[in-house]
Amino acid sequence: MKLNQLSLFMENKPGQLKVPCRILSQAGINIITLSLADTQQFGILRLIVKDWQKARRALESNGCVVNVTEVLAIDVSDRPGGLYEILEIIDDAGLAIEYMYAFTTGPQAQKATMVFRFENTDAAIKALSAKGINPVGPADLFARLS
Amino acid sequence: MSTSTIPWNDIPGGFHPESSPDFLPIPQLQDLQFHRLKATVRRAFDHVPLSKKRMEERSLTPQDIKSLADIAKLPFTLKIDLRDTYPFGLFASPMDEIVRLHASSGTTGKPIVVAYTQADINVWASCMVRSFAAAGVHRGDVIQNAYGYGLFTGGLGAHYGGEALGATVIPISGGNTERQIMIMNDFGSSVICCTPSYFLHLYERARELNIKPPRLRVGIFGAEPWTNQMRIRIEQESGIKAFDIYGLSEIIGPGVAMECSCQNGPHIFEDHFFPEIINPDTGVPLPDGSEGELVLTTLSKQAMPMIRYRTRDITTLIRTPCPCGRTIRRIARISRRSDDMFIIRGVNVYPSQIETALLAAEGTMPHYQIVLTRVKDLDQIEVKVEVTPEVFSDKIRAMENLRQKLENSIDHTIGIRATVTLVEPRTLQRSEGKICRVHDLRVMK
Numbered sequence: 001m002k003l004n005q006l007s008l009f010m011e012n013k014p015g016q017l018k019v020p021c022r023i024l025s026q027a028g029i030n031i032i033t034l035s036l037a038d039t040q041q042f043g044i045l046r047l048i049v050k051d052w053q054k055a056r057r058a059l060e061s062n063g064c065v066v067n068v069t070e071v072l073a074i075d076v077s078d079r080p081g082g083l084y085e086i087l088e089i090i091d092d093a094g095l096a097i098e099y100m101y102a103f104t105t106g107p108q109a110q111k112a113t114m115v116f117r118f119e120n121t122d123a124a125i126k127a128l129s130a131k132g133i134n135p136v137g138p139a140d141l142f143a144r145l146s
Numbered sequence: 147m148s149t150s151t152i153p154w155n156d157i158p159g160g161f162h163p164e165s166s167p168d169f170l171p172i173p174q175l176q177d178l179q180f181h182r183l184k185a186t187v188r189r190a191f192d193h194v195p196l197s198k199k200r201m202e203e204r205s206l207t208p209q210d211i212k213s214l215a216d217i218a219k220l221p222f223t224l225k226i227d228l229r230d231t232y233p234f235g236l237f238a239s240p241m242d243e244i245v246r247l248h249a250s251s252g253t254t255g256k257p258i259v260v261a262y263t264q265a266d267i268n269v270w271a272s273c274m275v276r277s278f279a280a281a282g283v284h285r286g287d288v289i290q291n292a293y294g295y296g297l298f299t300g301g302l303g304a305h306y307g308g309e310a311l312g313a314t315v316i317p318i319s320g321g322n323t324e325r326q327i328m329i330m331n332d333f334g335s336s337v338i339c340c341t342p343s344y345f346l347h348l349y350e351r352a353r354e355l356n357i358k359p360p361r362l363r364v365g366i367f368g369a370e371p372w373t374n375q376m377r378i379r380i381e382q383e384s385g386i387k388a389f390d391i392y393g394l395s396e397i398i399g400p401g402v403a404m405e406c407s408c409q410n411g412p413h414i415f416e417d418h419f420f421p422e423i424i425n426p427d428t429g430v431p432l433p434d435g436s437e438g439e440l441v442l443t444t445l446s447k448q449a450m451p452m453i454r455y456r457t458r459d460i461t462t463l464i465r466t467p468c469p470c471g472r473t474i475r476r477i478a479r480i481s482r483r484s485d486d487m488f489i490i491r492g493v494n495v496y497p498s499q500i501e502t503a504l505l506a507a508e509g510t511m512p513h514y515q516i517v518l519t520r521v522k523d524l525d526q527i528e529v530k531v532e533v534t535p536e537v538f539s540d541k542i543r544a545m546e547n548l549r550q551k552l553e554n555s556i557d558h559t560i561g562i563r564a565t566v567t568l569v570e571p572r573t574l575q576r577s578e579g580k581i582c583r584v585h586d587l588r589v590m591k
Binding site for chain 2: 009044067099
């Protein structure tokens with residue numbers, strides 16, 4: 001049910017994003033989606049890839065600092081109020097979202113899939129499942145993509 | 147008009163009765179140095195266990211000092227010796243003869259303690275009188291003393307000298323720029339004592355406030371390295387005369403050496419502080435005119451005699467006569483130090499202090515580098531810290547907290563706010579596997 005997300009520390013300066021992208025390219029790893037958070041000084045690149053262990057090894061052996069975090073991929077109805085419904089469940093359960101971003105996998109019928117990083121991932125799964133919302137597990141997600 | 151009412155300061159270069167040792171014929175000066183050296187070595191041998199032990203290890207007794215040149219036989223004293231004997235281990239006087247303690251920052255969080263008897267305080271004040279006099283400062287001058295008062299020797303050292311000179315001293319201490327400007331204007335300060343970078347900052351602010359200090363004439367600048375270009379800039383912009391003063395707490399404080407009106411390098415008050423230049427790698431003494439590490443021996447200190455103290459300051463001893471007529475030697479402007487210590491805003495900082503602070507905040511020792519810059523005439527310190535897997539988080543908030551924590555920890559350790567920049571691992575320049583810890587990019591204009 002959970003996805004393993006890779007995070008990378010990056011200095012905020014031109015050309016920095018190219019470095020991990022080149023490493024992953026050389027390792028033959030496709031980036032499924034990513035988000036980049038930045039401050040004036042530094043940024044954090046978060047990546048979802050299929051073979052996260054291989055990606056991690058490639059990045060680390062090239063000197064990157066990599067952090068592995070569990071996140072959830074959640075289907076959101078692609079209509080007004082779709083995201084609101086999810087957020088209401090999370091809010092009602094008293095959970096905090098650290099950050100979220102979307103998949104870039106192209107249009108799907110009536111659905112958008114988003115990545116959520118919760119402070120407490122297990123509590124989020126429980127709250128969402130109770131309302132009939134099951135996060136998309138890696139097997140499902142990667143099957144959809146192939 | 148009787149001759150006694152002619153102000154001595156009308157003599158070019160400034161002369162004061164206290165300054166007479168500055169002009170001693172060299173044989174007479176050397177004779178004085180030799181006799182004082184013998185007494186100092188005897189005092190250290192008799193009263194400081196570490197000095198006795200070090201001399202005995204070399205089979206030396208005070209009787210072996212048969213000439214001034216024999217000083218080279220004596221062991222060096224290092225900063226670490228002051229730390230290892232903290233707090234009072236190097237004192238040669240009983241506590242009931244010690245009238246003052248000062249302390250400077252050390253590498254381990256413990257300060258370095260120095261002591262003075264009343265006679266030491268008098269010598270110090272006398273050296274500061276000679277310093278002021280060399281810069282043409284005299285009775286009737288108003289000295290705004292913006293060196294820090296407290297454990298730091300700068301404030302009180304200049305203070306006692308100014309009073310002994312007969313000048314009016316304003317003990318304003320450091321900081322509070324706008325109040326400094328107001329007082330300088332309202333009290334008609336004619337002399338300012340502070341670090342050169344602080345003066346530039348002060349002057350810049352005064353200009354913004356459209357205030358031109360009406361009587362300011364002389365600046366006594368020290369406690370941090372500066373260049374001749376900076377002097378030219380200060381003098382051109384502010385119209386004052388800027389003088390370089392040298393000193394260090396371990397020896398006495400400010401007033402170990404001071405420039406005269408010729409402004410060609412501080413004259414060492416050699417009758418109290420005997421200078422040598424050594425090769426910092428081998429410890430071998432070098433002849434006058436060679437560049438090397440300055441080593442100082444106190445010749446009259448009672449409470450804490452220092453024998454061959456290694457200052458870590460790289461300079462040259464200049465023997466060539468100075469047009470002012472002083473026979474005491476000069477040192478060239480201190481260009482650099484033989485260790486990684488750096489001076490920022492008048493405070494001595496060791497990379498190991500930064501290390502301690504980073505370790506305290508992170509729990510592990512990250513790779514780091516210190517970058518010193520000068521922005522708008524004020525020294526800035528940036529500490530670049532490589533991010534390690536142990537501290538890296540995917541959350542921006544956590545990383546910002548880490549940065550803050552490191553900055554606070556450094557602030558608590560050295561008392562100066564540094565900017566911490568988190569950098570990618572293995573990005574700090576390394577040479578032979580070691581990171582060059584301090585990058586001093588301060589352009590001293």
